[in-house]
Amino acid sequence: MFGARIGIGKLGPCVALVAILQLLQHTQPADAAGAVPMTSDNIDMTLASNELVFLNFYAEWCRFSNILAPIFAEAADKIKEEFPEAGKVVLGKVDCDKETAIASRFHINKYPTLKIVRNGQLTKREYRGQRSAEAFLEFVKKQLEDPIQEFKSLKDLDSLDSKKRLILGYFDRRDQPEYDIFRKVATNLKEDCQFHVGFGEAAQAMHPPGTPIIVFRPDVALSHENDETYTGSLQNFDELKIWVQEKCVPLVREITFENAEELTEEGLPFLILFHHPTDHNSIKDYKSIIERQLLDEKQNVNFLTADGKRFAHPLHHLGKSEDDLPLIAIDSFKHMYLFPHFSDMYSPGKLKQFLQDLYSGKLHREFHYGPDPSNDIEPDPHSGKGTSPPESKFKELGPSKHRYTLLEKDEL
Numbered sequence: 001m002f003g004a005r006i007g008i009g010k011l012g013p014c015v016a017l018v019a020i021l022q023l024l025q026h027t028q029p030a031d032a033a034g035a036v037p038m039t040s041d042n043i044d045m046t047l048a049s050n051e052l053v054f055l056n057f058y059a060e061w062c063r064f065s066n067i068l069a070p071i072f073a074e075a076a077d078k079i080k081e082e083f084p085e086a087g088k089v090v091l092g093k094v095d096c097d098k099e100t101a102i103a104s105r106f107h108i109n110k111y112p113t114l115k116i117v118r119n120g121q122l123t124k125r126e127y128r129g130q131r132s133a134e135a136f137l138e139f140v141k142k143q144l145e146d147p148i149q150e151f152k153s154l155k156d157l158d159s160l161d162s163k164k165r166l167i168l169g170y171f172d173r174r175d176q177p178e179y180d181i182f183r184k185v186a187t188n189l190k191e192d193c194q195f196h197v198g199f200g201e202a203a204q205a206m207h208p209p210g211t212p213i214i215v216f217r218p219d220v221a222l223s224h225e226n227d228e229t230y231t232g233s234l235q236n237f238d239e240l241k242i243w244v245q246e247k248c249v250p251l252v253r254e255i256t257f258e259n260a261e262e263l264t265e266e267g268l269p270f271l272i273l274f275h276h277p278t279d280h281n282s283i284k285d286y287k288s289i290i291e292r293q294l295l296d297e298k299q300n301v302n303f304l305t306a307d308g309k310r311f312a313h314p315l316h317h318l319g320k321s322e323d324d325l326p327l328i329a330i331d332s333f334k335h336m337y338l339f340p341h342f343s344d345m346y347s348p349g350k351l352k353q354f355l356q357d358l359y360s361g362k363l364h365r366e367f368h369y370g371p372d373p374s375n376d377i378e379p380d381p382h383s384g385k386g387t388s389p390p391e392s393k394f395k396e397l398g399p400s401k402h403r404y405t406l407l408e409k410d411e412l
Helices: 002-006 013-026 043-048 063-082 100-105 133-143 154-159 177-189 237-248 260-265 280-293 312-317 342-346 350-360 362-369
Strands: 052-058 089-095 113-118 148-150 166-171 194-199 213-217 252-254 270-275 302-307 327-331 336-338
Touching: 043 089, 052 063, 052 133, 063 089, 063 133, 148 177, 166 177, 166 237, 177 194, 177 237, 213 237, 252 280, 270 280, 270 350, 280 302, 280 342, 280 350, 312 327, 327 342, 327 350, 342 350, 350 362
Parallel strands: 052 089, 148 194, 166 194, 252 302, 270 302
Antiparallel strands: 052 113, 166 213, 270 327, 327 336
């Protein structure tokens, strides 16, 4: 058919082949220049063969998806122009109604959802920022920056932020295979930790020649943790990544307006320490008590700290103010409950009992029927019989119906 249309008999075979390819090129879909459609046939190869893949999961019937579609296509073209080399970055799109297996694999529960895959590994954080071609381009540029900062001497480490969790690498030179693995791990986890590296003379004081060392340094201003040296294989990517992830993603996290949507979407109740911005001691003690007494609850609840000045609205909702800090509360995404006395945190078992009373419904019952005489947690004198618990405030910070089409559970 193609041969008849272009007169293949009158052309040499090579010229004819070129003409056919050109014709095929002109018959490609109009959106071929934008994001790459992902299917079950090409997604695994795409993820495995590119340093960064930025995926847009959408549904054609979703109005937010339709608004995003031309913006994402424009961003794809801009990013191709900025990073033309093969294997660097791809923007892909997944029609979730057609590719249901992919949507299920990536646990899509809203449209559009924007996910990032680095070096074949899905990152925990979705893209939740501004939806513009320029913002997407800047985001990709940031993702492709070197995640590791180099220090020239050990004195440089003294000026690092003591409120950040750090991974420090000591290597003889850049071309070591161990450093390549270290860099890949850093690329995947750079949102969770700061990574620093020293080479040659800058590292010799810390390790014998030919023996790289990787060290975790905790956020010492905010925790009672100590430095820890990695003892696993430096040539095993998965083993190093698991260790770094355990160190960099703490049991107790800080909630901010930037990550509140992500934390809320995890769906676990919040146990929150509200503190004054300069009160680091309460944070340290709270973290230490959680780690010692509530480690077995980490699958059931999110342990968080919150700046009481920035989150003044939930405090007001609890009938409290900055003058009452520090204080502890639960947000169950239905209601909020105040831990009666902050000082009770130091009594073994009191915080755990507070959580057990949430699970059993006792906290809710006491708001309606008064304190339970069997409860060994002294009630808040401001709560009384017949009152209703304050409604959740942090639920309002979850994914908004003004930005996403949220799927009901029976739609998933």
